[in-house]
Amino acid sequence: MPKLDILQIACLSDNYAILIHDEEAGVTASIDSPDAEAILSTLKIRGWRLTHVLNTHHHADHTGGNLRLKEETGCIVIGPQAETERIPGIDRAVGEGDTIAFGNFEIRVLDTPGHTVGHIAYWIPEARAVFVGDTLFAMGAGRIFEGNAEMMWNSLKKIMQLPLDTEIYCGHEYTVANAQFALTVDPENLALQNRAKEVDQLRAKGQPTLPTRLDRELETNPFLRPNVTAIRERLGMPFAPDWKVFAEIRERKNKA
Numbered sequence: 001m002p003k004l005d006i007l008q009i010a011c012l013s014d015n016y017a018i019l020i021h022d023e024e025a026g027v028t029a030s031i032d033s034p035d036a037e038a039i040l041s042t043l044k045i046r047g048w049r050l051t052h053v054l055n056t057h058h059h060a061d062h063t064g065g066n067l068r069l070k071e072e073t074g075c076i077v078i079g080p081q082a083e084t085e086r087i088p089g090i091d092r093a094v095g096e097g098d099t100i101a102f103g104n105f106e107i108r109v110l111d112t113p114g115h116t117v118g119h120i121a122y123w124i125p126e127a128r129a130v131f132v133g134d135t136l137f138a139m140g141a142g143r144i145f146e147g148n149a150e151m152m153w154n155s156l157k158k159i160m161q162l163p164l165d166t167e168i169y170c171g172h173e174y175t176v177a178n179a180q181f182a183l184t185v186d187p188e189n190l191a192l193q194n195r196a197k198e199v200d201q202l203r204a205k206g207q208p209t210l211p212t213r214l215d216r217e218l219e220t221n222p223f224l225r226p227n228v229t230a231i232r233e234r235l236g237m238p239f240a241p242d243w244k245v246f247a248e249i250r251e252r253k254n255k256a
């Protein structure tokens with residue numbers, strides 16, 4: 001089975017750039033480009049040559065390094081087809097169902113609109129990994145800037161249907177604040193209580209709390225749990241459709 005190295009680079013205030021590398025094939029991609037210099041210096045230390053940038057959405061803290069990386073390495077830039085005009089240096093536009101050949105791996109594109117209307121995620125089934133940008137976070141979900149709650153909920157449901165052992169890589173380290181909020185809507189959840197303590201300890205030691213895994217999110221992330229009776233009762237929405245319960249949780253987080 002081919003091996004994929006995955007490396008998170010903490011940069012800017014709370015972003016992660018993520019490098020994926022297939023040593024045998026000699027290809028390396030950066031998922032988003034928050035900080036070109038941080039990415040270039042990591043590539044240099046590792047001796048990896050950047051071949052691709054894979055953008056999840058157009059926000060500047062995800063695309064700001066595109067042009068510099070392209071100029072420095074000659075990599076190709078791939079991004080969401082619905083945001084082509086807003087992705088600097090884009091060479092190839094992709095959407096739901098498209099696949100990207102990456103060394104020994106195939107990367108599958110999922111449309112995950114909501115945070116932005118063209119937002120996409122990159123799923124590598126063989127590596128049991130998905131790169132979700134700002135759609136899903138550990139115990140949290142992205143803000144809905146351009147889409148609506150129903151759209152975002154459908155995007156999250158798509159991620160929820162991936163294999164349970166899928167490692168989830170996110171665009172930001174928001175986990176501690178997310179855990180605090182999650183406890184306000186799902187306080188009796190023992191798995192959540194334990195995880196909140198665990199992530200506090202990790203951050204106190206300066207360690208990342210990501211990646212997370214789909215099975216852990218399904219147990220502890222209130223945004224993925226609008227069907228849970230205890231959460232519905234707490235919100236006073238026993239019979240509402242899941243997406244409306246999700247929307248209420250998102251509203252409360254916006255105000256938290």
Ligand SMILES: [Fe+2]
Binds near residue numbers: 057062134
């Ligand atoms: Fe964003």
